[in-house]
Amino acid sequence: METSLRIAIAGLGAVGLKLAQALDAGIPGCTLAAVSARDTAAAAQRLAGLRRPVPVVGIDALEPLADVVVECAPAALLPQIVEPFLRAGKTAVVLSAGALLGREQLVELARAHGGRIIVPTGALLGLDAVLAAAEGEIRSVRMVTRKPMRGLVGAPYLAENNIAIEDIREPLRIFQGTARQAAAGFPANLNVAVALSLAGIGPDRTQLEIWADPALERNTHRIEVDADSASFSMTIENIPSENPKTGRITVLSVIACLRKLGAPLRVGT
Template identity: 60%
Template sequence: MARELTVAIAGLGAIGLHLARALDAGVEGLRLVAVAARDQDKARANLAGFRTPPALVSLAELAQADVVVEAAPAAIFEQVAVAAIEAGRIFVPSSCGALLPRMHLVARARETGARIIVPTGALLGLDAVRAAAEGEVSSVTIETRKPPRGLVGAPYLDQHGIDVAAITTPTLIFKGNAFDAAQGFPANVNVAAALALAGIGPERTTVQIWADTTVTRNTHTIRVEAASARLTMTIENVPSEENPRTGKITPLSILACLRGLTSTLKVGS
């Protein structure tokens, strides 16, 4: 029997709290032992009903667990990542867009024996993209369409004076590579970052972001032209009530990723 893995979570928002509740309800081979949250009082209230409440700790102390899940604002990504990687833990980032400008962390993980496992998140088809990338790939494009309110707060909008609240028709507000998209929309394009990491890299992955008044779901369409296959995939995610920038499927994806760490049968990579 595989040993039990302990899990710690940074952040108890739309992603982290959902994941914490699922782990507390019971997942074979996994045990939630610690969480960190900015609002301590709110965190204590949220954890009060847990069967086995985890310890409420600092970001650095999360690295006591075998697996550290980052489900926090991108601004504290590096604090969580560095602590986990220096301790040689398994690091599971939800803000994988923050990983793109910090690829030195991958090199450091190689030195410490840590692992960085990026979950599929709100995307689909990463297995197929990874397989295609083993051969020749000519292009990878992702088109993201979100209700305008789901893009509010992105640095790119402030820098370019774009008021998405005033948009009344579907509008292309960004086109560029995944690296630039991750910097301009850190809370919105983790999907593009995951696609870039699975495929041909951030510089060669093209991203389009639309503020679309006709959609009610966060919609991502991937197109891949490769020597082995032509891929076209679309996913329409229901936005979280707590945070419209996040799809409801995201915490479920991380939970599935964690299950794969200990499950006897694992389907897909």
């Protein structure tokens, strides 16, 4: 007998709204149960076209209404969104992966209560191969991210280091360091680097370069992995969504992830 997972969406922006619409159109094994947004009235308006309306509630009211929460909100809200679900032994799908760093207690909470945190591949690619390689020995993981300026503006790292990118004419390397350092300096831009590090050799060994490139339209990530099982490199060129910092493929990754949760055939690691 098919049971349907009740899905809550925390954050109704570029990712959350598209996800709500996809759930309303139908993802097998999943039912949209509730959403949360900063501006409740505006959110209710955005959802007016849904076939089956759902309540718009505060973050703290989501847990009793759902089995799974999809976090697609500003990174600072991550603990408030996922803790109630983990404490109830439920599942949290996390897009603000950078905010998991330094919050290992969330994983402990999940472990203690039988809950689960799932980080989808999101705007990246190749995490299946990285996970497989990590079962052997990975010698190095390097990622190079190139973004148009509108995909980077507002990042705290730029202000803290007096880096102005608005008027650059040539590609400019604005950051070189580890995934952990990038997550702190670019909390709305580099979740993908943290997801890569969690799949592979961790946030302190995953090396990252970030370039601002005025010639680009797409957020571009290249990953290079050297392991005892294989060497591989891959590049993804993300078409921006309504939010220039967020690739269109991000919500599709979440939809695929939810579909997989209830699927009798699961492909990929």
